[in-house]
Amino acid sequence: MGYLKIDRVVKTYASGPKVTEVLSDIRLTIDKGEFVSIIGHSGCGKSTLLNLIAGLTQVTTGAIMLDGREVNAPGPDRAVVFQNHSLLPWLTVYDNVRLAVSKVFGSKKTKAERHDWIMQNLDLVQMSHAADKRPGEISGGMRQRVGIARALAMEPKILLLDEPFGALDALTRAHLQEAVMEIHARLGNTMIMITHDVDEAVLLADRIVMMTNGPAATIGEVLPVNIPRPRNRIALAANPDYLRAREAVLRFLYERHRFVEAAE
Amino acid sequence: MSVTALKPKAAPVAKPSAQVLPLPVTPRRSNRAAAAGRVFAERIAPPLVVLTVLLAIWQLAFSGVGSSLPAPSDVWTQSRELITSPFYVYGTQDIGLGWRVLTSLERVAYGFGLAAVVGVLVGAVIGQSVLMMRGFDPIFQVLRTVPPLAWLPISLAAFMDSRPSAIFVIFITAIWPIIINTAAGVRAIPQDYRNVAAVLRLNQVEFFWKIMVPSAAPYIFSGLRIGVGLSWLAIVAAEMLTGGVGIGFFIWDAWNSSRLTDIIVALLYIGVTGFVLDRLVGWIGRVVSRGTSE
Numbered sequence: 001m002g003y004l005k006i007d008r009v010v011k012t013y014a015s016g017p018k019v020t021e022v023l024s025d026i027r028l029t030i031d032k033g034e035f036v037s038i039i040g041h042s043g044c045g046k047s048t049l050l051n052l053i054a055g056l057t058q059v060t061t062g063a064i065m066l067d068g069r070e071v072n073a074p075g076p077d078r079a080v081v082f083q084n085h086s087l088l089p090w091l092t093v094y095d096n097v098r099l100a101v102s103k104v105f106g107s108k109k110t111k112a113e114r115h116d117w118i119m120q121n122l123d124l125v126q127m128s129h130a131a132d133k134r135p136g137e138i139s140g141g142m143r144q145r146v147g148i149a150r151a152l153a154m155e156p157k158i159l160l161l162d163e164p165f166g167a168l169d170a171l172t173r174a175h176l177q178e179a180v181m182e183i184h185a186r187l188g189n190t191m192i193m194i195t196h197d198v199d200e201a202v203l204l205a206d207r208i209v210m211m212t213n214g215p216a217a218t219i220g221e222v223l224p225v226n227i228p229r230p231r232n233r234i235a236l237a238a239n240p241d242y243l244r245a246r247e248a249v250l251r252f253l254y255e256r257h258r259f260v261e262a263a264e
Numbered sequence: 265m266s267v268t269a270l271k272p273k274a275a276p277v278a279k280p281s282a283q284v285l286p287l288p289v290t291p292r293r294s295n296r297a298a299a300a301g302r303v304f305a306e307r308i309a310p311p312l313v314v315l316t317v318l319l320a321i322w323q324l325a326f327s328g329v330g331s332s333l334p335a336p337s338d339v340w341t342q343s344r345e346l347i348t349s350p351f352y353v354y355g356t357q358d359i360g361l362g363w364r365v366l367t368s369l370e371r372v373a374y375g376f377g378l379a380a381v382v383g384v385l386v387g388a389v390i391g392q393s394v395l396m397m398r399g400f401d402p403i404f405q406v407l408r409t410v411p412p413l414a415w416l417p418i419s420l421a422a423f424m425d426s427r428p429s430a431i432f433v434i435f436i437t438a439i440w441p442i443i444i445n446t447a448a449g450v451r452a453i454p455q456d457y458r459n460v461a462a463v464l465r466l467n468q469v470e471f472f473w474k475i476m477v478p479s480a481a482p483y484i485f486s487g488l489r490i491g492v493g494l495s496w497l498a499i500v501a502a503e504m505l506t507g508g509v510g511i512g513f514f515i516w517d518a519w520n521s522s523r524l525t526d527i528i529v530a531l532l533y534i535g536v537t538g539f540v541l542d543r544l545v546g547w548i549g550r551v552v553s554r555g556t557s558e
Contacts, residue, residue, distance in 0.1 A: 074459075076464060086460050088474075099474060104464070
């Protein structure tokens with residue numbers, strides 16, 4: 001049995017008499033320690049799927065099970081790294097992470113242990129030098145690093161990344177992809193990452209979940225990426241497995257499920 | 265921009281050898297003096313000039329014999345003691361205007377303090393729900409426009425005593441903008457922050473202190489700022505009717521004994537105090553909500 005099991009999940013939104021099916025019959029099983037990328041055109045409901053796993057939105061029918069327990073509310077066992085970092089601007093970097101740590105480990109760790117844990121997580125994303133800065137004083141890439149540190153500091157069963165690098169420039173994005181790969185290698189977390197970047201999906205993931213276009217989007221294809229880790233983006237540029245995977249995703253997105261702007 | 269005029273060249277014959285001249289060491293200080301001068305010219309001089317002109321016009325307009333209102337010079341000659349020594353005490357009813365302002369401020373502190381606490385809490389609760397907002401908002405919008413003094417008879421009837429009545433009038437005047445602004449601030453909390461709170465499973469109290477108050481602080485403080493201004497309006501009006509030793513009653517008393525110059529001095533005190541209150545709340549707001557907006 002998988003660690004995270006998404007079983008026949010349907011999500012509909014009702015506005016008055018009109019019912020829109022956003023996600024239809026999603027079935028996916030993810031193993032512990034696996035890195036899964038979810039890719040699809042915008043509006044295909046991939047963020048909705050992530051919100052369902054996070055418990056921020058409720059499934060209409062079907063069920064999501066994590067480690068044998070049903071997901072029906074948000075919680076720190078499913079930490080989310082949001083697209084726009086969502087750091088609290090009035091708190092310093094340290095205090096942003098501390099808010100999470102003292103909530104999750106308030107009774108389990110002593111004050112000194114909590115401090116060490118906060119610094120350890122900031123070290124992990126190389127942000128301990130900016131511990132006393134406010135989010136407004138650091139760059140977008142740094143904020144996203146802190147967002148990852150905050151999520152990791154909750155010691156989640158699964159880390160959910162909602163297009164975390166979508167708003168960053170290409171170079172910063174590459175740095176953060178390296179950071180995420182390193183963290184995944186070091187800690188072995190289960191991670192789900194939403195992305196619309198084909199290279200990012202192939203580089204990071206063990207499996208790529210490709211979604212069809214909405215409304216009533218569902219999983220069109222699941223592509224295993226059998227490239228050994230650690231992966232190096234320069235070496236991969238000429239790797240036939242990498243190119244084949246990349247081509248498969250591109251074909252799916254641009255041939256079979258081409259995004260039609262006026263789909264409605 | 266200044267253009268330095270080039271000196272006409274002197275005859276090259278006269279100078280036998282180069283001379284080393286020590287450079288003046290003072291330009292720093294003169295720079296600073298110049299900066300201070302600029303601040304004075306840009307910030308302090310304009311209001312002073314306007315004030316002087318206004319006082320002059322006032323003086324000219326009312327210095328004639330038999331004019332209905334006193335001129336500034338009359339105010340100075342007749343009510344000098346009120347201006348120069350705000351904190352004298354000659355008897356229970358004969359005290360300096362500084363004391364009277366403080367007495368009024370004490371009432372404002374009770375009424376406004378209560379309004380701030382209740383207003384923020386009620387606003388926080390109402391702002392959480394669209395339905396509550398829809399239900400309450402029209403009522404608040406109507407009650408908000410009721411002038412402070414209109415509440416006074418009701419509160420006198422309810423409390424049967426002037427002191428709590430005055431405080432209640434301040435409370436009921438100041439609370440509406442605080443509620444309305446807090447509710448608006450709570451509605452404006454970004455969904456991102458709510459998601460963070462949800463993932464962390466913050467409870468209601470933690471959410472209130474850690475997310476809601478800091479996030480809505482700019483809104484809350486603009487409500488508090490309007491509220492404190494209204495409180496100060498209300499206290500003067502309420503004291504004129506309820507008596508006591510406050511600044512409002514002083515004006516009423518001065519009117520009854522035809523001391524018009526005293527009233528003018530009192531107006532000055534009220535104006536300055538209101539201004540200070542407004543700036544104080546504004547300043548606290550800026551300090552507290554520092555960092556809220558990136």
